[in-house]
Amino acid sequence: MFTIQVDKTYQQIMKLFCRMGIWQSDDESHFRRIGKKLSYTFFSALFPIFFASNAFLCTDRSESILSVLVAIITSVIYVKFLYLLYKKPEILAFLSDQTVVHSIENHEEYDRMNEKIKKFIGFVRPYCVAVFATVPLLLVWKLPMFSADKTLPYFISFSWNDSEIIYWLAYMFLSLQTPLYVIANLFTPLVWYIMLNYSIEYELLGNKFRKLGMGKKTDGTRSKNQKNLIVSQRSMFDEDLIVLIKAHRKLAETIERCRSCFSALFLGQITTSSICICASAYCLAFASTENILQTEMYASMLLYGIFDIFLVTYLANEITVASNRLSYCLFESNWVERAESGKKYFLIMGEVLKQPQQLVILIYPMNLGTFMKTINGAYSMFNIIKNFK
Secondary structure (H helix, E strand, C coil): CEEECCCHHHHHHHHHHHHCCCCCCCCCCHHHHHHHHHHHHHHHHHHHHHHHHHHHHCCCHHHHHHHHHHHHHHHHHHHHHHHHHHCHHHHHHHHHCCCCCEEECCHHHHHHHHHHHHHHHHHHHHHHHHHHHHHHHHHHHCCCCCCCCCCEHHHECCCCCCCHHHHHHHHHHHHHHHHHHHHHCCHHHHHHHHHHHHHHHHHHHHHHHHCCCCCCCCHHHHCCCHHHHHHHHHHHHHHHHHHHHHHHHHHHHHHHHHHHHCHHHHHHHHHHHHHHHHHHHHHHHHCCCCCHHHHHHHHHHHHHHHHHHHHHHHHHHHHHHHHHCHHHHHHCCCCCCCCHHHHHHHHHHHHHCCCCCCCEECCEECCHHHHHHHHHHHHHHHHHHHHCC
């Protein structure tokens, strides 16, 4: 038996949450844990409020659009932060579930699935490095000693403020909030990893369906005659099929719990992604680009808006596709010569598998079709704003 444990990258991310106090230890007192949660909740809520306020107070239209964009992005990350603060048991349960910590009997199958996860981790690590490297650079670039016009990070002019004290307080506030939101955004790869493993578990389940009744060694090989051997194989087929039916039901229930747990986050991503993509494209096309770093920031926001919704819908679509293949895998098994009782279970399971697992948030099915509608909506909004420019 081969086991695929949670990758070390994610173990390091969870250790970081614990060291930052976002995830409290069980040894801490109840009041201390509540105090930390409330402190993080109220302090982090000020970040999107700051950018939303600047959108109304600033006079430059491009900066106002940029402030709205950052306010929306930080609002979605704030929702992720709340999940980290208040959903720790659920998150750890999903990560330690048997559908994520895979147990595989075949070595070749183990190597193939392990390679698939490694390729995904090969994307996650550069993503985390890019976020940790880019965002602090914005703070350093706008240090007061380097900024003669007293602008703030994220290219906020802060022209409506005349107070020196408020300017310094605003810069210190952004310097504290930015690293906190960078760490909170690490929740995103955790959700990706959980969804990836659900699609992998469906693929493993399909392989088990396909191997039903195919040359399996049983105690029937020791039978005295061929008739006893056939009876024993039929009995083993029925038992294995029942086990797989229960495994399929458990996996479907786990995915439904995951969908229900993260439904608010998914809904926020779907409903705001078009606005984020549209606003970042507008800033990149029409806003003043006096330096390369500002252009890179707009491009990074555009890519972030696209990938934030693309990977969620893509991985959800992979779950649907993998579950849809189960019916084909079931009919590839050696079921023709089975007993009537086994065929009855087989036909019932075949009917159940005709309905693939699909993640639906309100009226939005999470698939690549929803992603394309999001891109089309962003393009339409971009054309409307461009005509009013």
